[in-house]
Amino acid sequence: MSDAITLFVESNVVPGKLDELKDVIGRLVEHIGKTEPDTLIYSWHLNDAGTEVRVVEHYANSDAVMFHAKNYAEFAKELAPLRKIKNFNVCGNPSPALLEAFSAIGPNVFSSLGGHFK
Numbered sequence: 001m002s003d004a005i006t007l008f009v010e011s012n013v014v015p016g017k018l019d020e021l022k023d024v025i026g027r028l029v030e031h032i033g034k035t036e037p038d039t040l041i042y043s044w045h046l047n048d049a050g051t052e053v054r055v056v057e058h059y060a061n062s063d064a065v066m067f068h069a070k071n072y073a074e075f076a077k078e079l080a081p082l083r084k085i086k087n088f089n090v091c092g093n094p095s096p097a098l099l100e101a102f103s104a105i106g107p108n109v110f111s112s113l114g115g116h117f118k
Contacts, residue, residue, distance in 0.1 A: 002115065003061035004040075005094055010087035011053050018050050021082040028075045035071055038064030053083060062095035069101060 013021055025044050032042045041058035059065045088107045090098075099109070 002112065003093070005059045005062055005065050005090065005092040005098070007055070007057040007059075007065070008087075008089040008091070009055040009057070009085060011055075011083040011085045013046075013051050013053060014082050014084065017082040018046075021053070021079070024075060024078045024082065028072070028079075031075070032068070032071070036064070036068055039068055062098040065094070065098055066101060 029042060029044065032039055036042075038060040039057070040060060041056060043056045045054045045056070046052070057065075057068070059068065085105070088102070088105050089110060090102065090107045091110045092112050094102075094109065
């Protein structure tokens with residue numbers, strides 16, 4: 001069974017903050033790409049109305065997610081007034097430490113039943 005962890009995060013864009021959100025996301029994605037080798041997918045998506053964003057994140061393992069959480073912390077402060085998280089899903093078999101780290105968010109956890117990983 002894979003140690004991979006996938007996160008799906010759904011958020012509403014705060015009205016009037018889309019351009020600012022796009023700026024932060026651009027800087028964030030560049031930073032993640034340069035500093036997180038075990039972040040395998042980190043992809044933001046915007047609906048046609050410009051009112052909702054989805055983030056798809058795929059990590060090699062729970063340790064990579066924990067590293068991302070620390071590496072992302074400064075950007076999280078910038079993002080907080082720009083979006084409101086409405087759904088946070090953790091898929092895979094997260095470590096107890098990862099579950100503890102995310103406990104304040106109240107994630108939906110989906111345990112892995114199997115899959116094809118490369």
